[in-house]
Amino acid sequence: MFETLQPAPADKILALIGLYRADTRPGKVDGVGVYKDRDGRTPVMRAVREAEKRLLAGQDTKTYLGLAGDTGFNAAMIKLAFGEKADHSRIRAAQAPGGSGALRLVAELLQRTRPGATVWLSDPTWPNHLPVMRGAGLQVRDYPYFDAVSGAVRFDDMLAALKAANSGDVVLLHGCCHNPTGANLDAAQWARVADVLLERGLLPFVDIAYQGFGEGLDADAAGLRLLAGKVPEMVVASSCSKSFAVYRDRVGAAMIIAKDSAQADVAMSQMLAAARALYSMPPDHGAAAVRMVLEEADLKKDWETELEEMRLRMLRLRVAFAEALRRQSNSDRFDFVASHRGMFSRLGLTEAQVERLRTEHAVYMVGDSRINVAGLPEDGMDELAKAIVSVLD
Numbered sequence: 066m067f068e069t070l071q072p073a074p075a076d077k078i079l080a081l082i083g084l085y086r087a088d089t090r091p092g093k094v095d096g097v098g099v100y101k102d103r104d105g106r107t108p109v110m111r112a113v114r115e116a117e118k119r120l121l122a123g124q125d126t127k128t129y130l131g132l133a134g135d136t137g138f139n140a141a142m143i144k145l146a147f148g149e150k151a152d153h154s155r156i157r158a159a160q161a162p163g164g165s166g167a168l169r170l171v172a173e174l175l176q177r178t179r180p181g182a183t184v185w186l187s188d189p190t191w192p193n194h195l196p197v198m199r200g201a202g203l204q205v206r207d208y209p210y211f212d213a214v215s216g217a218v219r220f221d222d223m224l225a226a227l228k229a230a231n232s233g234d235v236v237l238l239h240g241c242c243h244n245p246t247g248a249n250l251d252a253a254q255w256a257r258v259a260d261v262l263l264e265r266g267l268l269p270f271v272d273i274a275y276q277g278f279g280e281g282l283d284a285d286a287a288g289l290r291l292l293a294g295k296v297p298e299m300v301v302a303s304s305c306s307k308s309f310a311v312y313r314d315r316v317g318a319a320m321i322i323a324k325d326s327a328q329a330d331v332a333m334s335q336m337l338a339a340a341r342a343l344y345s346m347p348p349d350h351g352a353a354a355v356r357m358v359l360e361e362a363d364l365k366k367d368w369e370t371e372l373e374e375m376r377l378r379m380l381r382l383r384v385a386f387a388e389a390l391r392r393q394s395n396s397d398r399f400d401f402v403a404s405h406r407g408m409f410s411r412l413g414l415t416e417a418q419v420e421r422l423r424t425e426h427a428v429y430m431v432g433d434s435r436i437n438v439a440g441l442p443e444d445g446m447d448e449l450a451k452a453i454v455s456v457l458d
């Protein structure tokens with residue numbers, strides 16, 4: 066049976082992480098993977114660890130929870146994303162296995178309501194968006210997003226593409242901290258996008274995977290909340306992997322805003338039927354810990370404090386990196402790094418330059434020159450900048 070199969074192509078990012086781990090050169094730089102602290106660790110957050118202790122002490126059964134998972138978690142995730150002011154009667158959420166699981170669950174719902182619908186993705190976007198959408202049977206197209214020279218959003222081009230989309234198409238937007246570019250819409254641009262989506266009858270699909278990593282917990286959800294206040298229908302996939310550092314526990318939520326409460330119930334029932342066919346029920350542990358963090362005041366406060374420390378660390382690193390690049394290159398070419406937000410910036414290097422950085426300088430970043438600022442050495446920015454400048458044409 067399996068003799069007809071060809072090996073699946075390796076995931077480039079996972080392969081790069083393997084190369085980084087195997088590299089024995091001292092001072093190697095990890096600009097690939099996840100959030101790291103000053104010591105290069107990705108620790109369990111304090112509040113999550115405490116929630117896990119409380120869970121362990123209080124949990125007296127592991128019986129099934131149901132297709133939607135932990136309903137307390139779902140309510141808390143709605144509040145985290147949409148805030149207090151949204152019309153909660155029209156919103157539903159289902160716990161999902163990570164942000165990826167939430168994206169797929171939403172995609173399955175879209176496929177049930179509009180088979181083969183077109184989903185517009187930013188160019189570039191997180192590479193997994195494509196297989197997840199296609200895996201559900203949806204069509205994919207892209208809208209211009211990033212100017213590699215200026216490091217800014219190609220907003221006019223983006224808007225023009227959305228204006229040409231067909232009514233009923235779906236537009237996937239990064240809620241904050243765009244991956245891989247680091248370039249984000251400002252408040253006025255979100256408002257313009259919302260107007261175009263409304264005018265054209267396009268459905269917003271917001272992927273929010275880094276809430277709290279950019280401008281702050283509420284500010285990072287401002288675009289999503291603005292949309293929620295304007296459009297009749299909307300879908301959201303949120304991930305707790307980064308904001309709660311529960312990567313391997315697989316915690317996310319798929320959310321729907323419908324025109325009214327009755328339609329929200331119907332859409333939710335279809336989403337849960339899709340979950341039943343995919344994996345039945347989501348894993349409990351991580352979501353239960355996140356729910357506890359969001360529900361218990363002492364844990365929530367501590368989580369917010371630690372998340373803010375992480376965010377400020379990334380901002381500091383951005384400024385230091387941009388300044389070092391300015392010193393070493395004698396130019397403002399990379400100044401955009403300081404104004405980008407989130408873990409990533411796309412530097413605008415060629416694949417060959419990225420490859421030279423890895424082989425000659427033990428500096429690792431994804432081939433499209435996406436660098437993870439959280440992995441950069443606080444005390445070695447000038448060496449890093451010098452290495453980058455040395456591979457430029």
Ligand SMILES: Cc1ncc(COP(=O)(O)O)c(C=O)c1O
Binds near residue numbers: 166191272305312317
């Ligand atoms: C833009 C974006 N969306 C969603 C995710 C989903 O992450 P996970 O499935 O690990 O929760 C990620 C993770 O890297 C991401 O960058």
